[in-house]
Amino acid sequence: MKDSVSxxxxxxxxQQLLQEALTHRSLGANNNERLEFLGDSVLNLVIxxxxxxxxxxxxxxxxSRMRARLVRGxxxxxxxxxxxxxxxxxxxxxxxxxxxxRRTSILADAYEALIGAIFLDGGYASCQTEILRLFDPLxxxxxxxxxxxxxxxxxxxxxxxxxxxxxxxxxFREEGADHAxxxxxxxKITDGPISVEAAGDSRRKAEQAAAKDxxxxxxxxxxx
Amino acid sequence: MKDSVSxxxxxxxxQQLLQEALTHRSLGANNNERLEFLGDSVLNLVIxxxxxxxxxxxxxxxxSRMRARLVRGxxxxxxxxxxxxxxxxxxxxxxxxxxxxRRTSILADAYEALIGAIFLDGGYASCQTEILRLFDPLxxxxxxxxxxxxxxxxxxxxxxxxxxxxxxxxxFREEGADHAxxxxxxxKITDGPISVEAAGDSRRKAEQAAAKDxxxxxxxxxxx
Numbered sequence: 001m002k003d004s005v006s007x008x009x010x011x012x013x014x015q016q017l018l019q020e021a022l023t024h025r026s027l028g029a030n031n032n033e034r035l036e037f038l039g040d041s042v043l044n045l046v047i048x049x050x051x052x053x054x055x056x057x058x059x060x061x062x063x064s065r066m067r068a069r070l071v072r073g074x075x076x077x078x079x080x081x082x083x084x085x086x087x088x089x090x091x092x093x094x095x096x097x098x099x100x101x102r103r104t105s106i107l108a109d110a111y112e113a114l115i116g117a118i119f120l121d122g123g124y125a126s127c128q129t130e131i132l133r134l135f136d137p138l139x140x141x142x143x144x145x146x147x148x149x150x151x152x153x154x155x156x157x158x159x160x161x162x163x164x165x166x167x168x169x170x171x172f173r174e175e176g177a178d179h180a181x182x183x184x185x186x187x188k189i190t191d192g193p194i195s196v197e198a199a200g201d202s203r204r205k206a207e208q209a210a211a212k213d214x215x216x217x218x219x220x221x222x223x224x
Numbered sequence: 225m226k227d228s229v230s231x232x233x234x235x236x237x238x239q240q241l242l243q244e245a246l247t248h249r250s251l252g253a254n255n256n257e258r259l260e261f262l263g264d265s266v267l268n269l270v271i272x273x274x275x276x277x278x279x280x281x282x283x284x285x286x287x288s289r290m291r292a293r294l295v296r297g298x299x300x301x302x303x304x305x306x307x308x309x310x311x312x313x314x315x316x317x318x319x320x321x322x323x324x325x326r327r328t329s330i331l332a333d334a335y336e337a338l339i340g341a342i343f344l345d346g347g348y349a350s351c352q353t354e355i356l357r358l359f360d361p362l363x364x365x366x367x368x369x370x371x372x373x374x375x376x377x378x379x380x381x382x383x384x385x386x387x388x389x390x391x392x393x394x395x396f397r398e399e400g401a402d403h404a405x406x407x408x409x410x411x412k413i414t415d416g417p418i419s420v421e422a423a424g425d426s427r428r429k430a431e432q433a434a435a436k437d438x439x440x441x442x443x444x445x446x447x448x
Contacts, residue, residue: 033283033284034284034287036284037276037284037287037288038272038273038276040272041265041268041269041272041273042269044265044269045265045266045268045269048262048264048265049262049343052258052261052262058258059257059258060258060260060261063258063261064261119273124348166402168402171398174395178390178392
């Protein structure tokens with residue numbers, strides 16, 4: 001027997017829970033935000049537990065990076081799309097017109113809410129089955145742990161491995177109004193002449209861009 | 225029958241897991257960091273699920289703030305202390321000498337690792353029993369949701385409720401070396417003459433301090 005969302009294998013006893021999970025806040029009070037709060041925690045535990053078992057030699061830092069990759073918005077929205085969740089979402093008129101059912105964050109939130117609803121309806125084991133059915137293939141295809149590290153971490157480790165000083169990030173300018181700010185940063189290594197500048201719409205993004213650029217330059221010089 | 229940590233009600237089948245949970249990374253490879261990764265997720269779900277049930281009318285934002293208060297380092301280390309976890313920790317010599325067994329972060333991490341160990345040994349339900357035995361009293365004594373909001377949020381809501389413009393934070397100075405930086409921020413409301421300055425050892429802390437000061441000033445003026 002099929003559920004009303006054909007891509008879900010789980011069958012709800014309480015159909016109300018499924019309906020609540022599909023209801024975006026643009027439709028008012030009985031929306032999926034509370035279920036999303038719950039489902040986010042369920043998803044985290046199911047994924048953490050699986051990674052712990054599948055990678056018995058991975059250290060905490062690598063496990064965290066793998067989990068972050070799996071539960072980030074774009075991964076969840078891909079999973080939501082793969083089970084056709086978008087067509088079943090209930091959105092307010094404004095969101096409908098602007099194509100909200102295709103938006104990454106709305107899909108990702110709805111997937112977490114769906115997991116929260118399954119948790120209340122069928123318990124932890126049911127969530128585990130439903131989540132791993134879709135996430136085990138993603139876990140198998142995770143990129144190498146080195147690739148999962150962000151640019152600042154990779155730059156720092158590259159320098160430390162060579163006994164060199166840590167990079168210094170200097171935020172020398174911020175531009176624009178509060179909601180559309182642009183951040184400028186300079187990254188330099190104190191024992192050498194190389195410095196790079198980068199910009200981004202947050203301090204973090206600017207630093208990551210600068211670190212990536214810096215690492216590229218250092219590696220090019222290293223093999224030159 | 226009692227376990228080797230007398231404050232824990234759960235009895236381990238696999239004593240190795242308990243020993244691993246008690247072993248700090250200063251003792252080498254077989255430490256509790258992987259169990260901490262797992263236990264952190266278990267704790268999050270058990271607390272999220274309880275808050276969801278106990279506060280059927282709370283919105284997602286308030287549930288998140290309540291959870292953050294319960295699982296922050298100082299709460300976990302209090303809980304760890306209350307079951308006497310500190311005396312049973314296995315630390316390297318350096319950590320022993322510097323009183324590491326009393327350090328908040330080490331105790332908090334060990335408590336999460338203990339929960340991870342119970343999860344592997346006895347499953348989710350055992351964790352739930354052990355966690356809620358200690359956390360239900362804390363949940364009952366949570367401060368009012370307004371008190372749980374940080375200063376920036378409270379300032380913003382206070383202004384919005386009065387139809388006034390949002391505050392602007394201007395980071396006008398950073399001082400000191402990278403590991404001991406001091407951040408200075410000015411907070412002003414564009415429709416009035418009041419402005420305040422504050423400092424902190426992170427941008428976030430400086431902004432929170434400024435927001436708190438600003439809100440105090442605005443409320444004092446309001447009732448004057």
